[in-house]
Amino acid sequence: MRRLLIWAPLALFALVFALVAGGLIKPADRTIHSAMVGKPLPALAMKPLLATKPGIDSAALKGKPRLLNVFASWCIPCIAEAPQLLKLKQAGVEIDAIAVRDTPEAVQGFLQRNGDPYARIGDDPTGKAQIALGSSGVPETFIVNSRGEIVDQHIGDIRADDIPGILAKLEAAK
Amino acid sequence: MRRLAILLALLAAGPVLADSNRPAAPLAYSQLPDATQEARAKALMETLRCLVCQGQSIADSDAEMAGDMRALVRERIAKGEQPAAIRSYLIQRYGDYVTYDPPLSWVTAPLWIAPLLLLIIGLLLARRLFRKGAE
Numbered sequence: 329m330r331r332l333l334i335w336a337p338l339a340l341f342a343l344v345f346a347l348v349a350g351g352l353i354k355p356a357d358r359t360i361h362s363a364m365v366g367k368p369l370p371a372l373a374m375k376p377l378l379a380t381k382p383g384i385d386s387a388a389l390k391g392k393p394r395l396l397n398v399f400a401s402w403c404i405p406c407i408a409e410a411p412q413l414l415k416l417k418q419a420g421v422e423i424d425a426i427a428v429r430d431t432p433e434a435v436q437g438f439l440q441r442n443g444d445p446y447a448r449i450g451d452d453p454t455g456k457a458q459i460a461l462g463s464s465g466v467p468e469t470f471i472v473n474s475r476g477e478i479v480d481q482h483i484g485d486i487r488a489d490d491i492p493g494i495l496a497k498l499e500a501a502k
Numbered sequence: 503m504r505r506l507a508i509l510l511a512l513l514a515a516g517p518v519l520a521d522s523n524r525p526a527a528p529l530a531y532s533q534l535p536d537a538t539q540e541a542r543a544k545a546l547m548e549t550l551r552c553l554v555c556q557g558q559s560i561a562d563s564d565a566e567m568a569g570d571m572r573a574l575v576r577e578r579i580a581k582g583e584q585p586a587a588i589r590s591y592l593i594q595r596y597g598d599y600v601t602y603d604p605p606l607s608w609v610t611a612p613l614w615i616a617p618l619l620l621l622i623i624g625l626l627l628a629r630r631l632f633r634k635g636a637e
Contacts, residue, residue, distance in 0.1 A: 429522035455570030462595035
């Protein structure tokens with residue numbers, strides 16, 4: 329018993345070492361995934377932000393798969409994402425948007441500078457729709473299937489190499 | 503001269519703003535008029551995690567999203583909703599991660615059981631040691 333106990337401190341050290349090394353080599357995933365993936369879209373009735381585009385009524389977001397993009401004109405990764413969204417639009421994808429804590433003038437300027445991929449833009453002045461979706465930042469993109477259920481969530485800006493995967497998921501969401 | 507130029511350039515550089523251009527939600531920074539309702543809202547806000555800062559509660563955080571969440575909590579409390587219902591609304595959206603008061607489940611069971619187990623082990627150890635001393 330005693331002879332075995334001698335090794336206990338070393339074993340404890342090895343355990344702590346493995347724990348710390350593990351955390352350094354493979355840090356824990358700190359992104360917050362929405363728990364709404366796999367559930368129907370929450371009820372959203374959002375006023376249009378721009379006079380030229382309709383707002384968002386979640387009951388109407390059915391019939392074909394689409395992307396629901398949570399964005400803001402004050403968000404810098406959203407600028408990086410804009411060309412990719414335009415490519416998706418050219419591929420025939422319908423993209424609706426939730427503009428978080430934004431103003432019509434700022435969004436108008438953003439769309440003029442970066443292109444306009446959106447079919448609808450809902451106004452979310454106090455982040456209520458963002459919270460209803462379980463989104464915790466901008467940009468985030470939800471893939472909604474033809475029955476109006478959320479099937480996937482893309483956190484962060486969409487990059488060029490994400491596009492094939494997103495198109496495949498949209499195809500599967502028909 | 504070059505150093506001075508670099509220094510001046512650094513002084514002139516503004517931080518990149520990643521905040522919106524809109525004022526905060528009305529109830530993000532102002533209390534509810536009813537003191538008992540405000541106390542319930544405050545107690546709830548102290549046990550909800552700010553999702554942007556991750557180490558703070560929404561009551562402590564100055565992040566815009568925490569302000570939106572405070573406004574949501576206060577609005578719902580003012581409408582007479584129970585704090586537990588508001589907490590479960592947020593858990594439905596963000597998972598247990600959003601609450602600092604984790605519900606009892608198979609994953610969180612060790613959190614609740616471990617202290618009891620340690621206490622029992624300690625008591626057993628103490629009993630053995632004191633018996634030895636008495637002999």
